[in-house]
Amino acid sequence: MIALPRLAAPAKRALTSKGVDSLDDLALYTRREVESWHGIGPNVIHVLQNELTKYHLAFKEEKPST
Structure with a gap:
């Protein structure tokens, strides 16, 4: 599992709210x-x-x- 880079708080919250905790999830x-x-x-x-x-x-x- 590859960690996400450091991001601003709103972006971090957006990713976390969708269950994205790593680049693999992304x-x-x-x-x-x-x-x-x-x-x-x-x-x-x-x-x-x-x-x-x-x-x-x-x-x-x-x-x-299609």
């Missing part, structure tokens, strides 16, 4: 899902994306609409 969600959570802004998404990449992880793939 990888279960799409970028769009995470962006929609209250407390998660563009800067936090950038930080999270960089951390996921650093550990060879990624946000869940979006399913193409």
Whole structure:
């Protein structure tokens, strides 16, 4: 389990409220899902994306609409 990076309190609360306690948990969600959570802004998404990449992880793939 890879720990989340240090984040501002609103972002930390948003992630915790969704049960996201690690980068492994975060990888279960799409970028769009995470962006929609209250407390998660563009800067936090950038930080999270960089951390996921650093550990060879990624946000869940979006399913193409049919």
